[in-house]
Amino acid sequence: MATGRSCKEHGELEEAGRSQESMRVKWMMYWIIFALFTTAETFTDIFLCWFPFYYELKIAFVAWLLSPYTKGSSLLYRKFVHPTLSSKEKEIDDCLVQAKDRSYDALVHFGKRGLNVAATAAVMAASKGQGALSERLRSFSMQDLSTIRGDSSSTVPPSVTVRTSSKQSQPKTSRSASEGTGSSVCTCCSVCRLLRGRTE
Numbered sequence: 543m544a545t546g547r548s549c550k551e552h553g554e555l556e557e558a559g560r561s562q563e564s565m566r567v568k569w570m571m572y573w574i575i576f577a578l579f580t581t582a583e584t585f586t587d588i589f590l591c592w593f594p595f596y597y598e599l600k601i602a603f604v605a606w607l608l609s610p611y612t613k614g615s616s617l618l619y620r621k622f623v624h625p626t627l628s629s630k631e632k633e634i635d636d637c638l639v640q641a642k643d644r645s646y647d648a649l650v651h652f653g654k655r656g657l658n659v660a661a662t663a664a665v666m667a668a669s670k671g672q673g674a675l676s677e678r679l680r681s682f683s684m685q686d687l688s689t690i691r692g693d694s695s696s697t698v699p700p701s702v703t704v705r706t707s708s709k710q711s712q713p714k715t716s717r718s719a720s721e722g723t724g725s726s727v728c729t730c731c732s733v734c735r736l737l738r739g740r741t742e
Contacts, residue, residue, distance in 0.1 A: 571619040575607055578623070 583600070590596055606614040627634070 568616065571623075572607060572615040574623060575615040575618050576604070579603070579607070 603614075606612050607618070608615070
């Protein structure tokens, strides 16, 4: 009795599996026909929208496609779509292979170009950033640097501090700090300021 029941259940499961498979095929045919209808509809709406009852006919057509009694999508698929796809199957497969190869080549090409652009942008940003950093460091005065170090022994008068903002700055001389010695001393960088501090 248990064996008979399990065989009966196995048969029911196989039947349910076949039923699910037939439902999948039915819905696949419907969605393929509906996709073709939607594609055609975008063009026919432009030319036939003035036709009386045009929208009502479209609704009736979709209901006819969907109805399990009329099986409109199955009829159209088996009469028109399947024979066309079967006769051009080899050409479609060749086109898909070519498209796959071309898309891979295009992906590699644009990937290389994208990496080159990114590398160039990174190098440019680094070079500009380095220039901005050196300009920023030049703008500090010796007095600012000595307070950071905690060195109060270097006596640089505040009038000697020069801040440059242009990229092509010329060394500036200060006569007020060097009038006693008779020579002009450059005050454009911290090295010159340190050297001037030693000579005084």
